[in-house]
């Protein structure tokens with residue numbers, strides 16, 4: 001699906017991503033792990049077109065997409081969620097979905113503001129799609145609730161629904177279970193599995209090792225911007241470099 005070759009991103013004197021090569025396999029759940037500041041989010045920003053790489057090549061389905069902006073990448077089927085979920089706090093969950101969908105699909109901002117014919121025609125479809133997305137992520141029961149009043153786990157589900165609105169082929173999830181409790185984490189893992197079962201390729205960044213180990217087909221480990229290991233959960237679990245550099249020798253969580 002996605003081939004990343006010798007990609008680097010430099011911020012002044014800091015090499016946030018350093019000469020990373022990897023592949024994101026279609027139809028799989030790919031995970032990126034690593035300590036805080038390892039370059040995981042920067043790596044996502046490179047793949048989703050938010051940042052242009054300082055060096056290296058990115059190919060999507062064999063086509064060179066290096067340096068394409070985020071809106072082009074979205075149209076090519078790459079969607080993402082952010083580590084912190086920004087919502088319109090005073091609007092309802094459903095309205096967040098409708099506006100989010102509108103901003104991510106054909107009617108541009110001018111259409112939204114001027115309410116053109118195309119926009120009106122899309123409005124009903126939009127509402128139906130928004131409901132459908134909420135149903136898919138298990139939030140249909142809170143569609144009328146104010147976004148500012150929902151739980152962190154529900155926010156994470158809204159973020160996923162928003163990303164799914166563009167009908168992506170590749171979905172990048174930046175800490176989809178960040179700040180949620182263990183039972184809720186299991187629920188989010190089940191949702192990610194359901195997305196993958198629909199044929200959407202998933203790539204996720206997460207710190208929660210139990211979730212990663214049970215979900216991921218393949219794990220890439222970053223440390224100080226460099227790829228230090230890659231493999232199946234079983235391979236990563238026993239990889240000395242990962243235990244030393246990332247988890248620390250007394251970190252039992254990975255086992």
Ligand SMILES: Nc1ncnc2c1ncn2[C@@H]1O[C@H](COP(=O)(O)OP(=O)(O)OP(=O)(O)O)[C@@H](O)[C@H]1O
Pocket residue numbers: 011014016034035036037038039040041042043083
């Ligand atoms: N826009 C930026 N400008 C300057 N430095 C940046 C920028 N974005 C990230 N960095 C730096 O690049 C490094 C990698 O950051 P990044 O956010 O990618 O890490 P991360 O692995 O996602 O960490 P976390 O687990 O805490 O989310 C950090 O040292 C960070 O301070």
Ligand SMILES: [Mg+2]
Pocket residue numbers: 040041042083
């Ligand atoms: Mg991050």
